[in-house]
Amino acid sequence: MAYGQFEQFIRNMSRVMGTVNTRLQRDLTLRTRVARRFSMVETAQLLAVDTTYLTRISAEDPAFPEGERRGRERTFSPSEVMLIRAIIGSNPAAKRPYLHWRRPGEPVKVVTFGAQKGGTGKSLSAAHFAQYVNLHYGLRVGVIDADPQATVSLYFADETLPLFDAETPTLADFMGVDDPGAQDISEPSGEDLDRIWHNTPWPGIRLIPGGANIQNGDISLFFMSRQSGVPVYRVLKDAIARWSAACPPRTSTDYIRGDNGVFDLDAYQRALHETVDVIVIDQQPSLTLMQLNGLVAADSVVIPQTMKGFDLATLSTYVSNIGEYLEFIMGFESDIEIGGGAHMVLPTIVQEQNDQDTDQILDLYRKAPRDVLQVWYSRSDAIANAAEEYKSIYEYLPPKTRRASAKAFMTNANAVNDALVQRIWPDLPPRDYAKTFIEERWS
């Protein structure tokens, strides 16, 4: 038979792969997840306060974490940074907010990272964005991995998470479309949906991991779309609405201190895990029905995009295909609310040494100043090294020889994320990272 050889090849490889250890580097990373610590100066910078102020609070408030002391240096884990933020932010004498959690009644924000082209930095941009708003604003983040490759999951998972296990629920389960044979969407309750999120080692960041059964979602949705009247494009939007109605923000910042003004560690822990302030979706490079759901559910869409000519051609097919889908959806349901927030193209892996990439950005920006960010991700060796260990630049501990390039890339990531935050949450206090980047590049 014509497929005989291929079948044998597949069988053979399946057997071999069953005996190969694919886990070595992964296991090391998962065991040491978020080993990164922040010095007093770095912590003060994340909180946008003076180091002297931070030192004073550390002496005054008994809830202030000890951190780790080595010689004269005192360092804090991301969880301790969050705790410090909560201590300062809940202080009745605080002059401004530090913990920018959404208040009771405010809707959860959904930000989707998607593009047609593979390898443009979608997953890394999504991971950096989630970690940046967590570290700089204390936001609780739900990361949804919409990619069967599960790349962004690898940036958040620790060893407690059974990644690549057929039993681990994915986005398809969250949407109730995990069974291709089913006639209808299963519509899990808000409480069931809440159980699908996994805690991660990042404080207040939760994850719905990616995995192969996301493809079942596509098959399911396809069959359901053959029946008339099933709005297969808004299944995720509806699931998020059900989850968010069951798990709203209940605690406002002042409730994490008792009437006596003492910081209440239990109340803080409960509040940290009661909901999320923003959902970040990392898409696979395509426009399947599952990915369409990620776009329709979004308040804001970020398109990380490389600037080479052929790559930009994928951007034009991507946006024109989305346009056609939207037209179809509007015809189906004219009053649906889609994408009420800001949307933007984020140039990525930009080679600044030659002018081609930057000229391309300039040209795009001139034509569409609201839609194209002035801040971009430059190509960096440091991140390639970090990515080998499945670590973001906020987590990566570079060897001595790479410290300078890692620091430069962190500055770059801060600038990108500061620009994204300003567009997505115009009310949050900006940092000057984006401004500095623009002054340096655009003057």
Ligand SMILES: Nc1ncnc2c1ncn2[C@@H]1O[C@H](COP(=O)(O)OP(=O)(O)OP(=O)(O)O)[C@@H](O)[C@H]1O
């Ligand atoms: N600024 C950068 N400089 C150098 N390498 C980068 C940069 N950004 C991303 N990369 C590398 O490019 C590769 C793809 O990145 P990433 O996984 O984030 O892209 P993606 O768009 O999510 O890919 P996919 O389409 O497969 O989902 C990774 O190996 C990453 O390390």
Ligand SMILES: [Mg+2]
């Ligand atoms: Mg990806």
